[in-house]
Amino acid sequence: MSDNEYDDDVFDHLELDDDDVFDDIDEDELVALERPAKRAKTEASEVERNLALGDSHIALAERILSNQFGFKAFRHEQAAAIQHILKGDNVLVIFPTGAGKSLCYQIPAIAFPELDGPEGTREPAEAGVTIVVSPLIALMKDQVDVLKKRGIPAESIDSSKTWEELQMIYRALARSQLRILYCAPERLNNEGFVETVKRIPGGIRLLAVDEAHCVSEWGHSFRPDYLKVARFVDEIKAGRVVCLTATATPKVAEDICKAFSIQPAYVFRTTPYRPNVSLDIMLGFHVKSERDKRFEELFRFLRANPGPTLIYVAMQQQSEIHAKVLAAQGFKAAPFHAGLKTEVKQRTQDDFLSGKVDIVCATIAFGMGIDKPDIRNVVHWDLSNTVEEYSQQIGRAGRDGKPSKCMFYLAPSAFYLREVFARGDLPSRSSLAGLVFDIFKEALGVPVGGVFKTNHYRQQKDFDIRPSPLSIIYATLELHFGFIRATTPEYSTYKFEAMPSYFGIIKQHKSLVIDAIYKNAKKKLKWYDLDVYEAASYKNTGLTRGDIVAKLNQLDQQGHIRLKASGLMNRYIVQKALPRTHEDKEKVVDKLYKDLTDREKDALQRCKEVMSLITGSKCFALSLAQHFGMGLPKDKEKCGHCSFCLTGKPIQPPKLTVTPTMASSIQKVLEATNVRDDPRFLARVAYGIRSPRVTALKLDKSPVFRSLAHHDFEVSQSKSLLDYC
Template identity: 45%
Template sequence: MSDAFDVSFDDEADFLAATEAVENGKRRREDEVGINSHKKAKTELSPSTVLANRVLNERFGLDSFRLKQEAAITRLLDGGSATIVFPTGAGKSLCYQVPAVAFRIQDELSGSRSPENSGITLVISPLIALMKDQVDALLRRGVKAAVLNSSVSRDQYLATQEDLRHGRLDLLYCAPERLNSEGFIASLKAIPGGIRLLAVDEAHCISEWGHSFRPDYLKISRFAQEAQVERVVCLTATATPKVAQDICDAFSIPKGGLFTTTVYRPNLRLLAQSSTKATDDVGRLVAHLREHPGPTIVYVTIQKGAEKLAEELQKRGFPAKPYHAGMSSDVRTKTQDEFLASSNMIVVATIAFGMGIDKPDIRNIIHFDIPSSIEAYSQQIGRAGRDGRPSVCVFNLSSKDFYLRNIFTYGDRPSERSLKLLLEDICSPNRRDLKPGDTFTVSLYQQARDVDINQTILSIIYAQLELHFKLFRAAGHLYNEYKYISKDPRMMSNDKSNAARAIARASVKASKWTYIALDQLSDTSGIPRADLVRKIDEWNERGYIQLEKKGVQSIFRLERPLPIAQEEIDGMIKQLDASMEAKEKQDLERTKALIDLITDKECFSRALATYFGETSDGMPEECGHCTWCETHEQAFLPDEPPQPPDPAKVRKLLDRVQVRDDPRFLAKVAFGIRSPRMGEMKIYSSGVFESMNVCDFTELLKIFTEECSRA
């Protein structure tokens, strides 16, 4: 079983075994960091350690810490910062929840602060479902916690803000994107007692070398400095030594503040199998699932693949369902809830599934397609067997999947043409008169289509323009389209406020929806736009209307005048292109490193531990439960080399697609990488899209570069 605090108790023996050292062919406990080590020398405990154990027992109902929890928490209570790299299920959340409760007790014992000035622990997490689960669990324990994200109502938001102003909260959870809101940051800086502890979950997202880099995470360290945060704890389940160092450097955490434990899981059987074009992959999967029943996650690369494989498994009699980001949130939530409650369900999922899932009895993790990196693979197999019982992880080695994975890597890099269009748009003549402090708005959705750049990559570029070039700062967002359906017209008409009267006068009724142009109304009425937004949100919260907002606009506040000189703009384009090229190369190398690890003549478990910086001391030469250790036969990626580009297909594509301004765009068409521009040009139905997906992308790029040069 597991409780709501990210601690799996049935795998206690697993974690004990994983922290032992080899001695005389057997394994022994590491007393200095072992469980209950504090019982051996109670007289030596610091006041912070004593307090940590008291809080753990009285507020969380646990008898003792495990692994390096106690050492890390003691450091935080003593005023230091820390980076914590613990595997999934090792209890990372306790490392900030215990200090958050202990701060008030410290203040009471020392008399240094009044209760309303004890400050707060701010938790940055990208997982909305996980935030809610943890807050609910804390509230049941009597810990004062709240969450601010897109799921909370306006009334909940206002109540939380009131609690913040009066120092009534111990913990506040929010997503990293919240730090783009100037108003939210201002409210955090005004908290009585300040931010005692900033906890950054999924901290590997801070590092550009991390496997799931998120640009908004780069801004957290800047916020920590500006908000004068007392101490920081960064938490992740997967970090190489380089990524861990990046995290520490971002928050000036010294070497002594890094706490890591082994990734070795003795209950996980790690298997790899080769798959050629002739292999019946579905049949082999079915045979495995019948031999190893139980809750299972099957990871695939694309959404269509998840739906197709789930349907095929259903036909074979398995309770399988797909899960991917393209499904509605209601369907995804229902699928996740069913999986959590099931003893035999199979979820065929993209990487959108699994983060924050606290299910101890997952018996199989199947990588039907190749994951993106060693970190992604390690994180995903870490979801299996958290109850300490045997579980199987199967890795499918297919050259088809290897090239499919490369589609995402090559697809992420924008062309030089796209970067030029983007900088021309940002530095357009109508913005050149803006001064530092002025704001401008952009629809990133529309801009992504206009300049033909993936929206995720566009957000990374904006983060670089903000952090590296210091052009502007994200200042929040607004919507440019508001429409509603009246539910209680009488209550709306009884609202005699200036904002309500103005909205009523300016509303335009259509057949179903009533439309309101807030920007225009604000200009003509003189009522601040924020007041109009608050009023219409209030009506929605009270059930007077059914509100729908569209057309999100991102707001940016200038730090310096936008560049005018073409030489400066060209220099920025060159730097951005070099950065994108480095990312492309890095992502390709990550996938290759994963293949090399799985196909090497070495124990998988030992190779994983080495990759994450663990020394060979204290580890067996062979784990005994991976493909290499069981068979001593090397797994291999089938040798199915790419085919050379067919001149006839090249000519056909050039005849159908007349543009000659972007060789990377033409190569993407041939390789099968979608983009907004292709949709507008109706290329998908032209007969040439994905016509050369068996070729090497770099060879296609070379051919189309020559064609564009001649044109």
């Protein structure tokens, strides 16, 4: 399909021809069919109205596109997607990075009040809001800044906001003064936020799920919190949903559609191929010093290809080393990684956008949603985790349509680094068993339908399990076993500071909930402590915990109190009888461990897919498009400008020599710690993989940490260390 064309197949099932309705039916049957005939005519009229309405929707969308965003026409499948969103359909948009996914929810958000119109059923004060679920603060800030410059009222709720800023946002929501609100998926776990959203005048007109591939359990970037987004849609009764991603394989797209009830006809996608971007591969070398040959190659590349550049590295330390080395060579470079302070990351992002910094040496987070069309180069210093991640990152180059380069330095140690990341998420079976038994212990005595609470942070430390696999374990107990269902977490402690207007509110508003808060709040110096359960049971008035929390948040939003909530407790509803015997619990552990082991194998296989892509006997651009179930334009077999097309030869992958595991090396690891109950834990230390227990024992600071980096992990774990344990 060419740009600006609609997906005609979407409307095929709606076409009716009145002249053919009664073909092959005799007159005696007409009486019996009178009502169906009338219904068919009614449906035909409805189709005509829908098509006419669709035309008016597109006319409105095109006017907003021109007036608010300064574009002359829609690209790709934007128009078709927006048309169906305005009509009320749930939609999936799969466009490559930089292809204009955000317009697919921004334009509807602006259009809704106009669609209501003077003759509509909604008052201006009930225009509702569009909520955008996005995983990164940087993306939210950039989008909000751009929208505000265009005169579009938008805000984000995130951890960087001050108390005063949050009050302004909540007041604007209550007055229907915002069109778009950005938040992280984790925000949907905040009971105060959920209760507030339920009360927004006009409701949620549209929920946009950015990075929607995170919904898929077997996607390259599965995040269990995204599973709760679909439930959030039902809880807040969102009008419609648009899911957006640049990296959905056919299987992942199917998972997204299932989660959000999206019909196959309402999936709009376009090829990731960009003719102005060349994909190049260069064999790299081990970097042992700042003057190493691989750095010299990088210097030459950057001098030959000047312009804004992103250099992706695997580790935070690399980010800072690269920026330092490049700065010493006269390049304007800066590091960016999760370990930097928020204000430092923000300054780097702003400097890159404004041109004060030419090169950002970053880990994977940087670049998500960054609106910089003139990025000339994207350099991969290390192997990407997945083909999807690689595709997303190179998609940031050359959005302005001008020639751009993507260089991949393939070093012998590349796969080792990714193996470290992949193997870090699989706990030992004994750790998993400890966690599962602990979960069932927490739920002991809770009837079906009842709620139990857990503290994930404690369980991470107690059972040496990282946050990501811990979340996946809970999600598996819910999705695959059906034992539990995650519900809104709650804070164990609520405190508030009373503002001068608080006591005036107490006197003026004689309501049960206000009285319950006032009578049960206990002052301790500056702050009041409140047991929300105690307040809810005040005088047996029938108040709920939700009533108390909602009023506290309202008082906070109105500036009458300054609220603090702490002690996050995850809450789960028992869905069916839980295993009671040791044998039944062990069966659950076995199934969970197999699932986690399969995930580790899958993560390792994804790394191999990246290697296969860049070392295969095929055009890189074609291989990339085929990974997502598509091809090159006009069914071409070659792009004509990638490394393979230019040389006609595949890149030979570098070989990394695996050192045989020696008893003396293992003995040094054993001497560094008295841990003997977990061979996988010892293998993690030797291989250089951090975990909560490794960090707590400070073994990541020991000389033995990463001492067997170039050995076979499976052998280290399953053979030698077991012999010594």
